[in-house]
Amino acid sequence: MSRHLVLGTLLLLGVGGYHSELFAQDQAALDAFATVQKVFQSPRCQNCHIPGDAPLQFDAGLPHGMNVVRGPDGKGAVGLPCASCHAQSNPPASYGPHAPPGAPHWSLPTPAHKMAWIGLPADQLCQMIKDRTSNGDRDFAALIKHISDDKLVLWGWNPGGDRAPVPVPHDEFVSQFKRWAGAG
Template identity: 65%
Template sequence: MRILIHCLAVLALAACAPRVSPEQEAAAVEAFATVEQVFQHPRCSNCHIPGDQPLQFDSQTPHAMQVVRGPEGKGAPGLPCATCHGEVNAPDSYGPHAPPGAPHWQLPPPEQKMVWIGASPAELCALLKDRSRNGDRDLDAMLEHVAEDALVLWGWEPGGERTPVPVPHAEFVAAFTTWADAGGPCPAS
């Protein structure tokens, strides 16, 4: 009886799952190429690192002064990110290499590094959908994060001589929405 109930539940869930046409899936995979371009840009990937030392500049140089992730992603005890990185970019009068700023400047925590440097498109796609590695976000929460989070938005207005993300934010959000609305299909490996 338990097996029958389980099977019926699985069938009911499958019947309720949104159906995606092959065309919609193809458009979503194509849109993911734009998503990938943004996530792989230094404005994003400098903090989504495999180790514990963030990168800086377009050249992705290891952060000066031995800055590290720390136990919560907010820097080492005694040297938090907020020591140098304020809530907004420093004024232009501070020079082109002044530390940038945005609300809650930090790296992902060590238990969820969300590393995508060097990830293939399929690996990046899988990571973005994996709630155990993405901050426990479903696709709707991920969309909200990339569309509204002030630290994410900083990538389009990084100040100084830093190169902003090359894809306009509205175009990126539209591509992310197309991908997410189709269930987040991943490109082939």
């Protein structure tokens, strides 16, 4: 074999290895986003991340009773704020399985940043989450802080009553969100 052929072969193998590494990184990011999507599109999240102005409730995503609406700031209509029924924490189990759940600052996203992701395919959900004009002007660092520390977000893993929690453990979700975010 000529020296040039050997060198060319080695370069191709090196480049091929580089592409394989990029493919593996892309696949890891896609797999991580599948976990993010599973969480965001669970009832605990999508019942409040709605395209319209009436939240959903229960695991079946039924229209919220009593004509509840988003309101001008996401905290309900004037005269019927979310806090009328939703306290700062879940009520005791003795209140029954269908008592209104609670968490600090119970609300919907604001009308300007609805972040509605019901039924969105993965690519559109990904774009919406990353788009600062639709996500409340959050960069990845702010998004990670939001999903890691926000007490209303954390409520999804302890929803009380007979509600199913988010289907992915919180630490796994945060880890996968960071992996996806790290890939850009």
